[in-house]
Amino acid sequence: MRNRAVIRVGLVALFLVVGCKSGDAPGEKAAEATAAQEATPAKPAPEAKPEETSPKKPTGVGVPDDLPNGLLLAYSQFQVVDGKATAKPGPARLDILTREGGEWKTETVEDAQSNVFHKAMILTPRGQAPGILTLGGSGAYVKLWRRDKGALQASTLWHAEFGGKFNRMRDAEVADLYGDGTPAIAVATHDQGVVAVLRQRVNKWKTERIDQKADTFVHEIEIGDLDKDGTLEVYATPSEPNKLDAEAQHGEVVRYVPKDKKGPSIVADLGKRHAKEIYVGDVDGDGTDELYAAVEALTTGRGASLQIVEPVEIRRYDANTPPDAKVIIATIPDRLCRFLTAGDVDGDGKQEMVAASFSKGLWLLRPGKDPKSEWGVESIDRDSGGFEHAALLSDLDGDGRDELYVAADVQGELRRYVWLRGRAKREVIAKREIPMSRMTWNIMPVPLGSLGR
Numbered sequence: 001m002r003n004r005a006v007i008r009v010g011l012v013a014l015f016l017v018v019g020c021k022s023g024d025a026p027g028e029k030a031a032e033a034t035a036a037q038e039a040t041p042a043k044p045a046p047e048a049k050p051e052e053t054s055p056k057k058p059t060g061v062g063v064p065d066d067l068p069n070g071l072l073l074a075y076s077q078f079q080v081v082d083g084k085a086t087a088k089p090g091p092a093r094l095d096i097l098t099r100e101g102g103e104w105k106t107e108t109v110e111d112a113q114s115n116v117f118h119k120a121m122i123l124t125p126r127g128q129a130p131g132i133l134t135l136g137g138s139g140a141y142v143k144l145w146r147r148d149k150g151a152l153q154a155s156t157l158w159h160a161e162f163g164g165k166f167n168r169m170r171d172a173e174v175a176d177l178y179g180d181g182t183p184a185i186a187v188a189t190h191d192q193g194v195v196a197v198l199r200q201r202v203n204k205w206k207t208e209r210i211d212q213k214a215d216t217f218v219h220e221i222e223i224g225d226l227d228k229d230g231t232l233e234v235y236a237t238p239s240e241p242n243k244l245d246a247e248a249q250h251g252e253v254v255r256y257v258p259k260d261k262k263g264p265s266i267v268a269d270l271g272k273r274h275a276k277e278i279y280v281g282d283v284d285g286d287g288t289d290e291l292y293a294a295v296e297a298l299t300t301g302r303g304a305s306l307q308i309v310e311p312v313e314i315r316r317y318d319a320n321t322p323p324d325a326k327v328i329i330a331t332i333p334d335r336l337c338r339f340l341t342a343g344d345v346d347g348d349g350k351q352e353m354v355a356a357s358f359s360k361g362l363w364l365l366r367p368g369k370d371p372k373s374e375w376g377v378e379s380i381d382r383d384s385g386g387f388e389h390a391a392l393l394s395d396l397d398g399d400g401r402d403e404l405y406v407a408a409d410v411q412g413e414l415r416r417y418v419w420l421r422g423r424a425k426r427e428v429i430a431k432r433e434i435p436m437s438r439m440t441w442n443i444m445p446v447p448l449g450s451l452g453r
Helices: 003-015 026-035
Strands: 069-081 084-089 092-100 103-111 117-121 131-137 140-150 151-159 169-175 182-190 197-203 204-211 217-224 233-241 252-257 262-269 275-281 290-295 298-300 307-310 312-319 327-330 335-342 352-357 362-366 375-379 391-394 402-407 413-419 423-431 439-446
Touching: 003 131, 003 233, 026 197, 026 391, 069 131, 069 252, 092 117, 103 131, 103 140, 103 151, 103 352, 103 423, 117 169, 117 413, 131 151, 131 169, 140 169, 151 204, 151 352, 182 217, 197 312, 204 252, 204 262, 233 262, 290 335, 312 335, 312 352, 312 439, 327 352, 327 362, 327 375, 375 423, 391 439, 402 439
Parallel strands: 117 439, 169 217, 335 391
Antiparallel strands: 069 084, 069 092, 069 117, 069 439, 092 103, 117 131, 131 140, 140 151, 169 182, 182 197, 197 204, 217 233, 233 252, 252 262, 275 290, 290 312, 298 307, 312 327, 335 352, 352 362, 362 375, 391 402, 402 413, 413 423
């Protein structure tokens, strides 16, 4: 247990060198490393131990030999010297993981113009072939990658320097924001509070900054239609610059309607707390989107005396929810939760949500009879952690049930979970020898037909 805690501390300190959600100033690394030690949970929670694939069985038990979909994994990576990860960042890295011929195969792309890919996803411009969209940090680039003579080559859609301390394209989502049949890209920056929309103009992309605020971090972008008026809204999570101690960090969730040139308007005022992760979708199945915010914990003390005063809260917001309301559907006994993902894990036609917390594992959230009140919370796996702890529910094998894919960076593993007889079965599908040599920022599905092979 002690060794695992030490690994977690070192992991966070190392990852602060590149475009992570904590500050990069000298001296902040030690502060964050100290704060990263496990806090005492405010409330005990039920623990579950997933079934493991037998070590005598080959990797891929229960997985078809070939899958029509793969995974995009966006990384920051660190140079390795004498078998150990250093604090020196390497180029941004993208792994394309596919299953072919009974094996998981990896294609790697690196970009020396950035030291982190915060996200990678498929983009199909109107009238064009699909490509892989990447969001770069330190060198702030939005790029589209397509295959040319067998190799993936990039074209730059947007590059900017924002004039602040950081220079990062932090998050993006793609949708038909203007109702014209053309996909647009909503982008958030981790510098100077920029929210922008990239619109396709024939073979070019035009960038419109719809918001900008100095000394503000924007961590997340989500798109949905909470008011069900047929026009998509963009949701973002601006906050004060990241703090590495127990000080309050004010944050909000704001809404923009690019088609109507509206926003920002405050959807959630989180007071002295903030959220780095939100999810927008119709999780409760009533035909209307909801917004969920993973509100980070309030803590006191440092190091061994670090205590959680108020744990992570998963809050729900509907179109008519007042910004100062606290509709708490679940609490997670941890200080950070930076991934929410939703899907149907058991094939019953109803969606569940998975919360991936910093050091206390994975949690399954089930809506009850009243989805606006408390949800059921189950532990999936306590032995899974990471500073981001990227997670994705997606039906890659097409069997009607979503699998859970998790980057357990503390353990240096990419894991796949399926639910059998009501229990999660864990399988390791990729493993790296030096866990701290890489940090996973995002996982997204990719149809093999979009890879241009």
